[in-house]
Amino acid sequence: MRLNNLDLNLLVALDHLIATKSISQTAERMNLSQSAMSNALGRLRQYFDDPLLVRVGQKMELTVRAEILRPEIADVLTRIEAALAKKPDFNPKQASREFRLLVSDYSLHTIIPPVLELTAPFGDHIRFHFLRQTDRPNVYLERGEADLLLAPRIVCSPEHPSIKLFDDDYCCVAWRRGKYGREPLTRKAFAAAGHVRYLASPTGGALDSVLLDQLGITRRTEISTFAFSSVPHLVVGTDRIAVVHRRTAQLWARHLSISVLELPFPMERFEQQMQWHHYRSRDPGIIWIRDIFKQAAAKMQKK
Structure with missing residues (x-):
């Protein structure tokens, strides 16, 4: 052409x-x-x-x-x-499609497992390519390099449609046998404790850092890590604590010797959103996978 x-x-x-x-x-x-x-x-x-x-x-x-x-x-x-x-319809039992998703480690731990469970009956007709989020994930949507973005509401672009999948809040985790693992966490203890902090990128922290900064609350960071899933392992065996999402804290507590503690101050909940390029709003495949994510989110809420 x-x-x-x-x-x-x-x-x-x-x-x-x-x-x-x-x-x-x-x-x-x-x-x-x-x-x-x-x-x-x-x-x-x-x-x-x-x-x-x-x-x-x-x-x-x-x-x-x-x-x-x-x-x-x-x-x-x-x-x-x-x-x-664009096609007249999308039949996941017959169509062969790979969906490219911009996701964080948090999403990989929470909503992706039920999504994979819901799509498992379709076998290799449905495939996924998970892309690491960057400081500007909307660029991938703009360039057509990703089909969906899963991110907190404040990360999503106002230029494209998005919907809320679920919300979550924050808590702390501490080694169960450590200094902070047996009693409710006080504000004084939070300030005195050494913290394990997750850095979403080499240049900045995750959303919890933004929210804590807005509250004027500082942490005495002793360990910073690029790997979200390493946070609880870096807490176990020490007197350090970490601010984490409640859903992941509860998952980790099933397998690790950690206590899930309430924060000693109110902290804003966050919304996990799903976003797509507005030109793809009528793509039958995108419509189908969006519905799968909504089903997965509903499944999560029941647990």
Whole structure:
């Protein structure tokens, strides 16, 4: 297909080039040779009358024109993909589809297991690719690289539809035989204790850090970890405590020697949302998997 003498396949190449800033990586993604990709870049440069990618030191960087094109190209390709994905219906017993989901470790521990249980009867017709959340997960939706985002409400973009799946609150966990594992937790003890803290990314903490900052409450952090599921293991055998989601604390308490303690101050509950690109609102497959998640959330609430 051509538009103003531009082969639309070149837009796919440009989208990948913008994402990777690398001719070799884009060639690998598109199963092309580097010479073919270099040729495609040359044609794009000629069409847009701009170099698009320029070498700066040892790296390739985007030109101003490429930065301006970035969201527009992603938007066009997402629209095309959504239009092509539309079918009269979606039969999970016959259709073969992989759903790409942006999820946190928290979601993997809570709602994903019941989702997998509900989709198990469909065998390999239904597959999942779980993507690690980033500081800007909405970008993956915008670029069409993810079908759904599972995240707290404050993380979701106002540009796309979303619904509440369930809510949760926070509590503390402590080693059952440790200093804080046998008595109710006081505010003084919370301030005095060493804390294990989960960092959602190298540059920032998780939602609990945001909420505690809003309350003006500080923690004496002794251990920071990038792995959400490691938090209870880093508490066991010590006198440290950790602020965690209640649902995961209750799951961990079944298998580890930890006590689940109430926070000594009120802390805002959070809503776990499901979000999708508005161009995919009528995609039968997306409609089906959204319903599966709503069933899984209802199943969680009954436990």
